[in-house]
Amino acid sequence: MKHHIPHVFRAGLLPALLLVSLLGACGGSHKLSEPENPYRIQASNHIHNGLTAIQYERWQSAERSFERALTSAQLADDLRLVCQSWYNLAIVRSAQRNTEGAITAYLHATELAELRHDTLMQMRARLALALLQQREARLPDTFKLHQLPANLFQTGSWPADIHLQAARLAQLLQQKSLAQQAYLAVTANKGSDRNLLKMKAEAHMGFALLARSDNSETLAWSEAELTLELCRKIGAPRLTAHALLLQGQLAVGTDSERKQRLERALDIYTALKDGSGQKQALTELIRLSLPAQTPALQLRLQQLEDKLGKQAEKAKTLPLTDGDH
């Protein structure tokens, strides 16, 4: 005990001195500890865990975290966190192809954002929902891009994620110049945050796809190269594979260079168990390969198609279980 007390006091002396000096600076009128809502802390922590899981495409884990975040936010009666949790849940469900669940979650998020007059969240949820509906060919005929605020397609008006969603939507709706301006708004952002770098990589990929559709293959190649550079910094394998596949499809480099890129894309798609990516990469490789090499690649493609066919059949006949996600 004789040893214990001085040890404890010495250990605590530094922070104590800091506190004392700072408390003095505040004029001594500061109240030391106010009660904190533990559910709010829990919700923020679950959101953080969910966002980490998203980075690694661990959708089930992310969904669990966001569901817990939602419950905690509801217990804390914190509408801002409830709205964020619904939005995050919607993003994850959309990635898991749970369209109905995602739409429900987006509608909840939109409703709460309107209630809180939170224009950013409202716009985020609105664009994300439109992108989902576009993917599922369920975008209402009444939806028109010009109904959206014009500054969505101008630099610096909104957060990068909103510009990116607007850009992708414009690209899918064949509004190339609007898409280009919105992608530019994303790439103009400065910062080294991982999410921002990922979004910038996606914007460069968007530029590359736009350039290819305009037959500017050299520009498409260099934009894909920028995507790869950013992906290497942050680690985004799926986007890396897409960029490599795109380069393999462009008639810019030599055949051996393109083949090498396609093989790298194929390796990544195989590791990610992305059947459709593998199929595209294999088809391109067969097109570029010498006649002697094609039979082995064709056999591999055939096996992959059989597997994909069986999976599609299984998905039709059997209800989705936990293990299928």
Add this chain to the structure above:
Amino acid sequence: MGEFVANVRRQVGWFLLLGMGAIVLILLAVGLQSDLFASKFKLYFSPPSATSFYDGQAVKFQGFIIGRIKERELQQDGRVRITLSLLERYHPMLHQEAVIHLVRDGLIGEQTLEITAGNTEKQVIAAEQSLTYETAASIEQLLQDIKPAVENANHLLRELAVLATWLNDPSSDFRQMGTRFNALSQDLTRENVGKLVINLAEILENLQGLTQGLKESHVGEQLAKSLQYTTDILADLRPLTQQLSREGPESLKRINSLISHVDLLSKSLDTVASDLSELTPELPGLARESRVTIAEMQQLLKSLQNNWLFGGQSKPVGDDEQSVAPPVLEMQP
């Protein structure tokens, strides 16, 4: 002589009869005890795989064993069908919409099947009916859930390391504190200072306790290691305290940097406490206490940030952007 032999025969006969009667009685008693002769009914369920199931595996309801797995079959269509034999006396407690799932008594241990009561407003489940099988979180999933906790602990460690480096830097403004100390602390009573010292000393004690607790429970060894390093870093700060008692505050120009460090430290502790609460319910109290103490420091720093002494406010970080998932776009060419 004849009478003697007859007596012996009678005695041997009684002896044999009593022995056989006792054996029959014992068999009956054991049979009744183990529900051997109890009336039973069958239910079925079809899991995706028969792995983790075995004949005779217990089926529990509200923690009581109410039956066992009787048979496992691989049907012609490739599906698994498992037959349960359950005691009839529990039948009225099981209703339509009852589900069955695998549970583990502890983190590690034998798995048993647990059946739920179903919808009590609906009819009692019929014999030979099929139940819905639900998969519970597996160990693999639990281990996956531990990963962010370990990552967060490492994050905490990194932040502490940065804070320690900055505090120990001889050119740090913090190290040059001194002359204003007495003037600034006029409003503090001796009692308040004593309380603060004890509260803050508990950070170390708590983290040490947390580390020890984790080691003893053999949960998240890596997490325990990270927290051990954290404790070591805090202990490294001790020599500085002696110098500070001689020097004191001169200027705090880098107060915003300190605020962001303490903010991160606080967030990391929040996250560790929350992660731990899901893994080991009895331990996070310690981490939470540390967090509360750091929250006090954070609160003071924030109010200080607005104080005229240090001029101006740092721009708050857009909180929404940091807690909103980035869009998941499909960019496949």
